[in-house]
Amino acid sequence: MPAVFVVFVGPAGSGKSTLVASYSSWARKNLLLRVAPVNLDPGAEEVKYKPVFDIRNYFTLRDIMEKYGLGPNGAFIKASELIAEKLDEVFSQPPFSNPDKWDLVLADTPGQMEAFLFRPSSSVFLDSLRKLGNTVVAYVIDASAVARVSDAVFLWFLYVLIQVKTGLISVPVINKSDIAVNPRLLKLLIENPSALTSEVGSEGFAAEIIPDLIQIAEKTRGPLRPVMVSAVNEEDMEKLHVLLHEAFCACGDLT
Ligand SMILES: Nc1nc2c(ncn2[C@@H]2O[C@H](COP(=O)(O)OP(=O)(O)OP(=O)(O)O)[C@@H](O)[C@H]2O)c(=O)[nH]1
Ligand SMILES: [Mg+2]
Numbered sequence: 001m002p003a004v005f006v007v008f009v010g011p012a013g014s015g016k017s018t019l020v021a022s023y024s025s026w027a028r029k030n031l032l033l034r035v036a037p038v039n040l041d042p043g044a045e046e047v048k049y050k051p052v053f054d055i056r057n058y059f060t061l062r063d064i065m066e067k068y069g070l071g072p073n074g075a076f077i078k079a080s081e082l083i084a085e086k087l088d089e090v091f092s093q094p095p096f097s098n099p100d101k102w103d104l105v106l107a108d109t110p111g112q113m114e115a116f117l118f119r120p121s122s123s124v125f126l127d128s129l130r131k132l133g134n135t136v137v138a139y140v141i142d143a144s145a146v147a148r149v150s151d152a153v154f155l156w157f158l159y160v161l162i163q164v165k166t167g168l169i170s171v172p173v174i175n176k177s178d179i180a181v182n183p184r185l186l187k188l189l190i191e192n193p194s195a196l197t198s199e200v201g202s203e204g205f206a207a208e209i210i211p212d213l214i215q216i217a218e219k220t221r222g223p224l225r226p227v228m229v230s231a232v233n234e235e236d237m238e239k240l241h242v243l244l245h246e247a248f249c250a251c252g253d254l255t
Contacts, residue, residue, distance in 0.1 A: 003036070003095065003102035004248060005129050009162060010140030011155070012111030015175040017041070019140060019231040019240075020108045021048035026237035033103040036095035041110040042079045043072070052095045052105075055079075058086060076115030084121035087128055099132050113158075118165060126166055136247045137162060137170040138240075143180035143228065149199045152189050153210050153217075160220050169247045172226035173240060178233055190226050194218060 008016040020037050027033040036052035043061035059082060064075040083090065090096060095105045107129075110116045129135050139162055141155045156172075163170050180186055188195050197211045227243050229236040 003099045003105045003133050004244070005105045005107065005133055005135040006138050006244060007107045007109060007126070007129070007135065007168075008138045008140055009109050009113060009117050010111065010173075010175075011113065011142065011145070011158070014111065014140040014142040014145070015231045016111065016140050017044065017047050017049075017108050019138075019173070019175055019229070020106045022231045022234040023237050023240060024049050024104075024106055026234055027104060027241065030238075031241070034101065035104045035106060036102045038095065038105060038107040040083065040107055040116075043076065043110055043112075044108075047108065049108075051108075052102075053090070053093055055083065055090075058082070058089075073112065073115055076110055076112045077119060079110075080116045080119045080121045084124040087124060091128060091132075096129075096132060105133075113162075117162065123166075126168065130168065134248055135168055136244060137166055137168045138244070139170055139172050141172060141174045141226070143174050143176045143186055146174075146185055146189070147181050149185065149196050149210065150206055152185055152196060153213055156189065156193070156217050157213055160217050163220060171224050171243050171247050173243070174226050174228045175231050177228040177235065178230040180228075186228065190228070193221070 008020055010016050024035045024037050027035050037049040038053045039047055039051040040055050042055050042059055059079065061072060061075050061079065064070060064078050065072065068078055070078060095102045116122055139159045146152050146155065159172055174186060193214060197214055200207050200210045224243060224246060227236065227239040229240050
């Protein structure tokens, strides 16, 4: 059976690269799966996994900045265009050229989502990926970035927008459980998001708009509950695996 592709997205520093490293290592050790990590971040300095495909073999952020005289953000945008332009070349390389050889392909993406994921060229890449095999998006939230209801609503809404933009099955993963600043709020977010409404104060723009945003987010939530993991401690990787499995149970088997 061809591989399942998991594309890790999420705000800068949420732990995508660390999670790709620890989930790869866990799935190899515990399930003996054939896992292919893929690095799509041309700005990554070093990654803690051995990529089967690495975009930095084609270009790095530094190369692009120099060649086109761009700043880092302009260079990220240029990089996403170059990935789309070089798509045939990219897909002629493993693991894209031999998806039957792998069980899981884990793609690590740049944290500058507005320069990659939210650009038109990412759709070109994701469309090609979904033709190769089942593709799911893992949206990584940093637990240490959720202190207030407004933080939770902001990060959750980004998840809604990612689903709108990619049109792919998406699962929410709350990372850095070891340094969560407001575990009570995260528990609400996971178990009973509607209850967040009662946590909002009674005045101002936030009080007016947050209940509406929560209602929209609830509408798009689907049956998949977020999981909490710690990539750095390789904790609760099984929960992540089960969630990804649930996302695919209708169309394939991961184990
Ligand atoms: N405490 C803690 N730190 C973590 C965890 N996961 C990642 N980190 C740390 O968070 C920082 C960012 O991790 P990365 O894996 O580089 O995050 P990223 O999302 O790939 O970052 P960008 O690619 O720059 O967007 C590093 O210092 C990691 O060691 C975790 O589970 N717990
Ligand atoms: Mg990274």
